[in-house]
Amino acid sequence: MRNRIGLPAGWRNRATNRTARRAAVTAVAVIGATLLAALPAVGAAPSGPAPAFTLSQRGGGHLSLAQYKGQVVMLNFWASWCGPCRQEMPLLEDIYKKYGKLGFTLIGVNVEPDSNAANDWLKQTPVSFPVVYDTQSQVSKLYDVEGMPSTVIIDRKGNLRVLHRGYKPGDENGYLDSIRALIRE
Numbered sequence: 001m002r003n004r005i006g007l008p009a010g011w012r013n014r015a016t017n018r019t020a021r022r023a024a025v026t027a028v029a030v031i032g033a034t035l036l037a038a039l040p041a042v043g044a045a046p047s048g049p050a051p052a053f054t055l056s057q058r059g060g061g062h063l064s065l066a067q068y069k070g071q072v073v074m075l076n077f078w079a080s081w082c083g084p085c086r087q088e089m090p091l092l093e094d095i096y097k098k099y100g101k102l103g104f105t106l107i108g109v110n111v112e113p114d115s116n117a118a119n120d121w122l123k124q125t126p127v128s129f130p131v132v133y134d135t136q137s138q139v140s141k142l143y144d145v146e147g148m149p150s151t152v153i154i155d156r157k158g159n160l161r162v163l164h165r166g167y168k169p170g171d172e173n174g175y176l177d178s179i180r181a182l183i184r185e
Helices: 011-038 083-102 116-124 138-142 171-184
Strands: 054-057 062-064 072-078 104-110 131-133 150-154 160-165
Touching: 072 083, 072 171, 083 104, 083 171, 116 131, 150 171, 160 171
Parallel strands: 072 104, 104 131
Antiparallel strands: 054 062, 054 131, 072 150, 150 160
16 A cells, blocks of 8 residues: 555655654753753862952952952852852852851852843842952853852862852752861861
8 A cells, every 4th residue: 555655655654753763862862961951060079279369349349369268268150140040149148147257258259241230130139248240251261160150169278179060959058068067177
């Protein structure tokens, strides 16, 4: 039996099935890649000294990483357009308030070329920790920041100890574990 275009019965189904299988494999690959991208990526345990930097600070003046020598420092790279950054920011404020008196500081590193958007957003969601502006992405490159948010934790000796990419609810517990351990060192 032949179909309308003269092919034996089943040929069209085989071609359709083959196309459907290819489409399914492609869809699974795309979904898998999307899920992997959504997971926080913790790089190989960073080591060595944290790269030094000085950046313009919210409210005027400059902030240098060297100012915080002897403290545990968390750098949080963020942008006002980043949904997970917005979700994470109030939690970071709580961490800063709780551990700030114990030799810990948090520095928010805004990565937008124009800091006005960050300032507008910070008016709606105020934070008390220092915020600096990496408008040229120079510091982001030093710390291998590939996406927002990215968090780096530096020990009291100035060495890189944690690199965490992304944010999903509950990640703050990992931050707290690292901060507590490094404060005790």
